Amino acid sequence: MPESADFTKAREQATALVRAQLNAILRVPQGPEKRLIEAMRYAALEGGKGFRPFLCLATSQLFDVPQSQAVRVAAALECVHCYSLAHDDLPAMDDDDLRRGRPSLHKAYDEATAILAGDALLTLAFEILADPATHPEASIRLALVTNLARAAGMNGMVGGQTLDILSPDLSLDVAELARLQALKTGALIGFAVEAGAVLGAIDAPQTAALNDYAQDLGLAFQIADDVLDVTGASQTLGKTAGKDMAEGKATFVSLLGLEGARQETEKRAASAIAHLAPFGPEAEPLRQAAQFVILRKN
């Protein structure tokens, strides 16, 4: 079963909208500082599957949030996602020369520029969210700033990346690895999914259901990533294949076996879809996202 045509189209549209937004924000100036902006554009405006932007736009649509608002939040989220890739690829971190089928940022520019462009993208994300164009109500913009900071920071993505760096020495079991990935990948996917509910000022029970969906989806996404790390070629993946296993990091494949990991992906994706029951047929795009996680080839 291939990825649904609807989903492909929606994902490509989300990517295009976010790029247009960031293209307008990241104007290249005259003078030597243009190097920084060009590096930020290289990191954030090219490549990528558009999975997080799609999620942000899809949940926003579910709650009738104006697209212009959702696109700004998705752009902020993409800044954070792309900064994390730029820093994770650095020699002192995962030391990866290939990203999205091109040289990673520090190979295309240099390490100092990659560090600074990452720092600037992270900072820009909060500037975008705090801007009145994102939502007329100050309390909602603040909720977005708080949620993104928590998802991205020491108790979220950066905390997970710290565990990931340490993981060759940690002998993680499946539950510990799931916790690591819930921080490293799940927190930002959770932000993407919940942002629509925040923009729509939706009540707590619906937010809780979306949160459960995001947790399962994020885990399914990461287990699928581990499967692709083994079965995929670097060329298809657009990043170096087989690295985690080679570095002695625990992966869902090393702990569950290839077939066990595949089954776990499907189980988690099904569980994600089950959490969407309260939302009826309008949540179909989010169900397709869970299907995509199982089917994706890169």
Next chain:
Amino acid sequence: MPESADFTKAREQATALVRAQLNAILRVPQGPEKRLIEAMRYAALEGGKGFRPFLCLATSQLFDVPQSQAVRVAAALECVHCYSLAHDDLPAMDDDDLRRGRPSLHKAYDEATAILAGDALLTLAFEILADPATHPEASIRLALVTNLARAAGMNGMVGGQTLDILSPDLSLDVAELARLQALKTGALIGFAVEAGAVLGAIDAPQTAALNDYAQDLGLAFQIADDVLDVTGASQTLGKTAGKDMAEGKATFVSLLGLEGARQETEKRAASAIAHLAPFGPEAEPLRQAAQFVILRKN
């Protein structure tokens, strides 16, 4: 003329208050992720002159802002300042092994941890500002988030650091170097000074005067830094002396000479003090801060 005893005391008190605040926020958890929090504490809780926290508290006092609010903003500012030092000291950037008289963060831990702890401190700054404990009014918290993002980001500190990295190839003149430093150092000092006005919801003319004060103060601070880089010993400075000149970076001393740079520091500090005229005797601590810039030995 030594640094005034009042100013010394106020600076030490500001440092202690900010440390207590960050100490409460950065609780060390159980488990392997404690390494990240410990590194953040190493970067943000030890050493430092407390110059920026002092400025933030002093202008807040000028406008009768509750100290508890000012301390939270100063803590956020300190997170950003310390993240920038941690990243600037990395081998790919300024490659400095000594900071605040101790091994710099990547020497005390490792490069990956220094990158991640910096990222987490930057993220934490926005979480602190967005918290209702910082100010009851959402619009004021948002103004702080926006101002900090602008001061710290691509058109502020990170933009200035980019120019600084490129500067050995740029043959800067005095005006261009002043612009570089206005971005790299001045923007965050500007945030520190203006934060009190934002917290106090002060009208535009007074904010403009503070902005002018901050610009002159920041420049005086940086020119004094260049003088100390030549005249100071690494032991007194707590960081490696003589590096900028050795790397072929333009400095105010290389462009103006030692005596010319000293005179320019005094001129800028006097100009900073002149901008404080509208505030009367209550701005005395801010005048002492300008005096401190001339007198400081590290």
